Amino acid sequence: MNSTTDIVWLQDNLRVADNPLLHFEHCPHQLLCLYVLDQRWLQAAVPGEKTPRLGPARLRFLWQSLMELRGELLRRGSDLLVRIGDPAAVVVELATSLDAREVRVAEHSGCEESKNITRAAAGLPDSCRLYRADSGYLIDAAALPFELDALPSSFSAFRRSVEKQCEIPPPLPAPVTLPGWPDGAPRGFPPLRSVCETSAAWQPDNRQGFVFVGGESAANDRLQHYLWRQNGAESYKKTRNGLLGANFSTRFSPWLSRGCLSARQVNHEVKAWEAEFGSCESSYWIVFELLWRDYFHRAAQLEGASLFGRDSLPAANAAFDTWRNADTGVPFIDAAMLELRRTGWISNRARQNVASFLVKDLQVDWRLGAWWFEHCLIDYDVASNWGNWRYIAGVGRDPRQDRYFNVLKQAGHYDPKGLYVAYWLPALESLPYGLERHQPWRVAPSQFKQPCVLPDEWQRWLIAATEFEETDE
Ligand SMILES: Cc1cc2nc3c(=O)[nH]c(=O)nc-3n(C[C@H](O)[C@H](O)[C@H](O)COP(=O)(O)OP(=O)(O)OC[C@H]3O[C@@H](n4cnc5c(N)ncnc54)[C@H](O)[C@@H]3O)c2cc1C
Structure with missing residues (x-):
């Protein structure tokens, strides 16, 4: 034979x-x-x-x-x-x-x-x-209750249909042994230094309190740590919009994106946790977010090249440079853009805000933002990145113009004491805890520059800060 x-x-x-x-x-x-x-x-x-x-x-x-x-x-x-x-x-x-x-x-x-x-x-x-x-998906294309070209236009409709009609299969075991290497076949693994000097020398800023290490064992360690030692499935829904610290969200994304971990492995472990402690809104929500991931992937398969917009990418402009260089003068944006550049990762809340700010406040073409994220993100995946950017920009599937994030309101809500912004922009530590840290140009104009843009939508929140100051006195 x-x-x-x-x-x-x-x-x-x-x-x-x-x-x-x-x-x-x-x-x-x-x-x-x-x-x-x-x-x-x-x-x-x-x-x-x-x-x-x-x-x-x-x-x-x-x-x-x-x-x-x-x-x-x-x-x-x-x-x-x-x-x-x-x-x-x-x-x-x-x-x-x-x-x-x-x-x-x-x-x-x-x-x-x-x-x-x-x-x-x-x-x-x-x-x-x-x-x-x-x-790597929760549900294979063949098991979806609709053909790909009939993919529901909104995530909610997709989720309802999938939750009602699909079972998420258990993960497959790892093989114990594999066939030997072909006779005479080449072997080889170029060292990172020979591929890219900059990457070989790059070190993440460890101020984030978490360092991502590639590979299957680090992925499994994180899965075990988050679910069993942190008990994250008990609190995820309440903490997932956090900005500071290692455990406000799962941080599975880099491993999921490179496939060191599959969505089914996460689902399986969440089910094991639920079998021990009982299911709750938070444990459900982890799988809910993975369904978002499945949805963006199926949508990307359907979109093809139009996922990236119709024309070729425009050249960078001054407003875009201000944003990517963390130089907008808006601490909530600059802190996140610094964190992104230095660590390769930012929270979902920060991603939504910097994306909305670029597209809606600075009026920059969303594709430049998506491209910058593609360069910076440690967890970049084509479907989740370009899909989320389109979603925020209000283009493509499920288009809506109301996905505007008032970044001052968001900053006040998700970083009320200004701890996150001062963490990445230490000059803000000289200001008292609170909303002042989100609008330092008003509180200490000689020390902090005016933001590069002051949208009308922010006015109510600027006033809120004045009220905060007055009450404080
Ligand atoms: C503008 C923008 C760009 C993004 N680019 C990427 C990207 O390139 N790669 C990426 O994995 N995620 C991307 N996301 C989605 C989301 O921000 C990250 O998945 C999440 O912040 C990763 O952190 P986590 O693993 O702790 O997520 P958790 O909150 O713990 O969620 C668990 C997992 O669910 C999935 N998930 C959660 N939210 C989303 C979402 N909105 N879309 C798709 N999957 C989701 C991820 O696989 C994530 O690891 C982007 C979001 C925005 C707003």
Whole structure:
């Protein structure tokens, strides 16, 4: 009998557990596991910019994830080949030279990644089949109660339908052993330094009180820590809008985005926690948020290239530079933009505010904001990022113009003492706790500059601060 060789082409599913690509109906004799870093991600997307789409925080996290995955694969008798280039071309070249029986790949919500799969399929030799599976979602596309092109236009309708008609399957176990490496197949894993010096040298600002480390074991540690040691499923709904500290939300996002952790693994652990302590609104809400993630991914699959807007990205302008350089003069915005740049992560509340501020107050094209997030975020995923930006900008599916965040009101509500802003902008520590810290140009005009924009919508909240001062006296 001829020996068979399969290729597992990994993208954002960098784990051995709950990975359908590593479960075979007919196990091959030999297996090559492959990751190809798309060289386009190391290039700029905006005219006149040098900043690459893939920034240092995420690239570093990605490399940590790949290194650990390689260790897990080696332990099971396999290995991981890492290349940089055109993913479709690399897959076709390897499938041809190894005379592969099958290339196994997970569907991707990004249209570039999907196009890579289609291009690879077109270039594969006739003897090689392409196996495509869903991976990482709560509900696979085939199990959804509607066809993709009939995806409900709002999240609420999607959630109601899915909650009523779908069961979330349990995660698959990790394989104990895997087929050996193909005879004569290349091996190799370029060190991060050779890919990008900046990423190799990049260190997160540890003031955030939390450092993300890529890989499946760190993902599982966080899952265990948040649910069982922090008891986060008991309080998540109340704390999730927090801004400071390590545990106000799950912080699963970087691992979910690179697939070091699957949504089903999280659901499974939440169910185990509920079996022990009883279900509650907070435990339900963690899975509710994961349904948002599923929804954005399905919407991105449907949108294709239009997810990114119709035209090419505009050039950066002065208002955009003020925003990305944390120089707007609005502490709530500048603190979040500093945190983003220095750590690669900000809370959902901060993301919503900085996005709304850029689009609605500074009137900058939302796509520049989405692109900057793509560069900075450690947890960037194409569907969640571009989908959330569209949602806030009020374009695309479920468009509404009323998604305006009054950032002064938000700051007063979510950071009433001004602890968050002073944490990232220590000059504010000289001001008393309270709303003054959110409008320092009024309280200490000689020390703090006027904000770059003063929308009418803020007036009521500026007055609220005056009332606060007067009552305080
Ligand atoms: C402008 C903007 C851009 C965003 N870009 C991304 C992105 O690139 N990658 C990303 O993972 N999330 C993105 N989000 C969604 C959300 O902000 C993050 O998922 C969340 O803050 C991550 O922190 P967490 O893991 O503690 O989330 P938790 O609050 O603990 O939620 C648990 C998980 O649910 C999912 N989730 C929660 N909220 C959302 C949401 N609104 N959309 C999609 N999934 C959600 C995430 O997988 C998250 O890890 C964005 C939100 C906004 C407003």
